[in-house]
Amino acid sequence: MRSHTPYCLIPGLVLGVVLGLVLPASGAVAQFTFPEPVEQTEPQTPQPAQNETSAQSATPEIVLTPPPLPEATAAPETSPDTEAAADTATAVRPDDVNGIVENELCHAQFFDDGTPAQAVIHCTRALESGDLSEGDIVTALVNRGVAYKLNGQLALAIEDYTAALEKSPEAGDIYTTRANAFLEMSQLDAAISDANKALAFNPEYAAAYYVRGRIFEALGQNTFAGDDFMRAYELAPDNKDIEEKAWAYGSNQN
Structure with a gap:
């Protein structure tokens, strides 16, 4: 097979x-790489965006075109008997x-x-x-x-x-996704564990830093949260969600 x-x-x-x-459920391999972090001689605070643009997501966007959905057709009026017959006929x-x-x-x-x-x-x-x-x-x-x-x-x-x-x-992306689900369930120990595993497999993954930053926020560890948001911003500076968090924490340091 x-x-x-x-x-x-x-x-x-x-x-x-x-x-x-x-x-994607097709045979082509989608390729995406985050921008390389810019080396800086001294720490800089990110500035808010000057104009409205569509930004790269903290996670890569879909780059494969999904298959078209079947076109919906209006259902004719039916009686309960004909509906039951139709259900039986169309059962998979x-x-x-x-x-x-x-x-x-x-x-x-x-x-x-x-x-x-x-x-x-x-x-x-x-x-x-x-x-x-x-x-x-x-x-x-x-x-x-x-x-x-x-x-x-x-x-x-x-x-x-x-x-x-x-x-x-070893799929750091899935660990990041599960970490976010654990965060939403307020299972913060499991969430931080998954985020750490994600970064162990891929230390350049901006989404993992972003999620771990949110977990640190939930834990009240704002210094660690700020560090993660700033690192995520270095890796994905065009993402609006990351930029907002990095700007909020960066401005608080001034």
Whole structure:
């Protein structure tokens, strides 16, 4: 069975709302690198942006075009009997499921008119199909976890992130995502542990510094929080969320 998805992490949605990964369900490998930090001879405080521009997210944006969602068609008026018959006729049988297609449909739900609930359905079908390679299973688990998180089902999100990490134990991006979920559940010890693991695997990952800074804030350790926000700003100076935090802490040092 060929692998349809080389394992590559593409964090997806809005930072601070859902620092989650949305992994592409296609064969192309998406490439992203953060800008190299600028060497400075003396510490400088970041300045607020002078104009409104679309900024790079603290996590990389999707760089693959997701498959188009099926066009919705208006449902004809039906009676309860015809609705029941239609449900039976359109029920998905296990033998009819193509796991690769379901994985792609899951990914597509994070764009345009897709919904987290539909993402959960498609990812679940993909995972239960038996069609997926190890890399594709990680993709489906992470994307379903993101969908659960968007639905406020944090325990289920963490369960999926944990299953993904069992298959890809050195994925700092997934540790960062799980750390953010732990933070939202106020499980701060687990959150800081995951953030530290993420940075151990990737010490140049701006999102991990940002998340750990938020965890330090929640712990009341503002000095450490400020250090992490400033480091995140050095690594991703064009990100608005990071810039705001770095500016807030930098201005307080003056």
